[in-house]
Amino acid sequence: MRPARALIDLQALRHNYQIAREVTGSKALAVIKADAYGHGAVRCAQALEAEADGFAVACIEEALELRAAGIRAPVLLLEGFFEADELSLIVEHDFWCVVHSLWQLDAIEKAALSKPITVWLKLDSGMHRVGLHPKDYQAAYQRLLASGKVAKIVLMSHFARADELHSQSSAEQVAVFEAARQGLSAEVSLRNSPAVLGWPQIPSDWVRPGIMLYGATPFEEANAVASRLQPVMTLESKVICVRELPAGEPIGYGAKFVTPKPMRVGVVAMGYADGYPRQAPTGTPVMVAGQRSQLIGRVSMDMLCIDLTDVPQAGLGSTVELWGKNILASDVAKAADTIPYQIFCNLRRVPKLYSGA
Ligand SMILES: *Cc1c(COP(=O)(O)O)cnc(C)c1O
Numbered sequence: 001m002r003p004a005r006a007l008i009d010l011q012a013l014r015h016n017y018q019i020a021r022e023v024t025g026s027k028a029l030a031v032i033k034a035d036a037y038g039h040g041a042v043r044c045a046q047a048l049e050a051e052a053d054g055f056a057v058a059c060i061e062e063a064l065e066l067r068a069a070g071i072r073a074p075v076l077l078l079e080g081f082f083e084a085d086e087l088s089l090i091v092e093h094d095f096w097c098v099v100h101s102l103w104q105l106d107a108i109e110k111a112a113l114s115k116p117i118t119v120w121l122k123l124d125s126g127m128h129r130v131g132l133h134p135k136d137y138q139a140a141y142q143r144l145l146a147s148g149k150v151a152k153i154v155l156m157s158h159f160a161r162a163d164e165l166h167s168q169s170s171a172e173q174v175a176v177f178e179a180a181r182q183g184l185s186a187e188v189s190l191r192n193s194p195a196v197l198g199w200p201q202i203p204s205d206w207v208r209p210g211i212m213l214y215g216a217t218p219f220e221e222a223n224a225v226a227s228r229l230q231p232v233m234t235l236e237s238k239v240i241c242v243r244e245l246p247a248g249e250p251i252g253y254g255a256k257f258v259t260p261k262p263m264r265v266g267v268v269a270m271g272y273a274d275g276y277p278r279q280a281p282t283g284t285p286v287m288v289a290g291q292r293s294q295l296i297g298r299v300s301m302d303m304l305c306i307d308l309t310d311v312p313q314a315g316l317g318s319t320v321e322l323w324g325k326n327i328l329a330s331d332v333a334k335a336a337d338t339i340p341y342q343i344f345c346n347l348r349r350v351p352k353l354y355s356g357a
Helices: 010-024 033-037 042-048 060-068 084-092 102-110 134-149 169-180 194-196 331-337 338-347
Strands: 005-009 027-031 055-056 076-078 097-100 116-123 151-156 233-247 263-268 287-288 292-295 304-307 319-323 352-355
Touching: 005 010, 005 102, 010 027, 010 042, 010 194, 010 352, 027 042, 033 042, 033 060, 033 338, 042 055, 042 060, 060 076, 060 084, 084 102, 084 116, 097 102, 102 134, 116 134, 116 169, 134 169, 151 169, 151 331, 263 319, 287 331, 319 331, 331 338
Parallel strands: 005 352, 027 055, 055 076, 076 097, 097 116, 116 151
Antiparallel strands: 005 233, 233 263, 233 319, 263 304, 287 292, 287 319, 292 304
16 A cells, blocks of 8 residues: 555644634634645544534535534635525525625525524725725625624624734734724624734634644744644655665656765655645755655655665655654745645645544
8 A cells, every 4th residue: 555644633633723712712713624724624623523613614515515524513604605596505504604795795685595694794904805895894784784684793804914924914904994894893803823823912703713723834934822833734655665876866857856976865655646746846854764854856746755865764664754743834835935725735645544533
């Protein structure tokens, strides 16, 4: 059996969820969209359900998967419905629904709903992706109330640059939000992971932690709270071939790496078809036989090469950690010029093995 696998530590997931709660004192929706950022949405939801205030996903398909698996907790649809005919399923399954556009508001007013729904009314406070314009916000709130179709409204917005700890952007967005919601007495939800970890002064009855649940930092810089997070996923495999090469020999596609000296090279059963980033360059850290080493040459579809020259205890069958508790996914992401969000979401083909349920 191919030795590539992702170990998922559900105890670490619960630990990280509790940090989101503890540092904010808020209720926390665990964001498990995109199959829990590659970690497996159903298993993650099951592991958190006893303590979580609810979950958030990107679409009704993801929400239905949770209900089909028996998850009864609240589930928020972060983009609401894409088509009005989803409203009957939203009612049937008690999903909470973001309203980010006026067409969604029109659809709710027109729909015949057998029960009122919970709406999270989204303001565009400066990110300019989705969300109602500040000038429309109060009127939208009043229309929802007047529609008789809504049991509860939570006021929400989303930050564009909360991961930039020296930027004024988040404070400016909060000011826009506060102005737009003046006089409305409803719960609010603003903070994603970087705002949970880095912006303690921003109010939020509900926080929406995603990446931090999986133990990765959203920041470039060190952060005291982020350093308490525990990585949930360990992506590992084994050395399946060892070769001793003299100086001057190319390794892998494109001969992008040429041995500068005699080297001992390990081939690992892991490639970009598993989600390991092909953009990761020579020098990207790995851990082999308990020691840090590095990737060399181009990542192939099913294999990659690592330097064993200074790791004499490593050989055929040695375990290699690509990321996990020792090699941080955020460091691998940075080397590959991307973010941990993307390398987690890209995970595929490898079996996921769960512990700490
Ligand atoms: C994905 C998402 C989150 C979670 O973001 P993280 O940076 O992973 O914490 C929160 N809110 C909304 C609206 C999202 O789309």
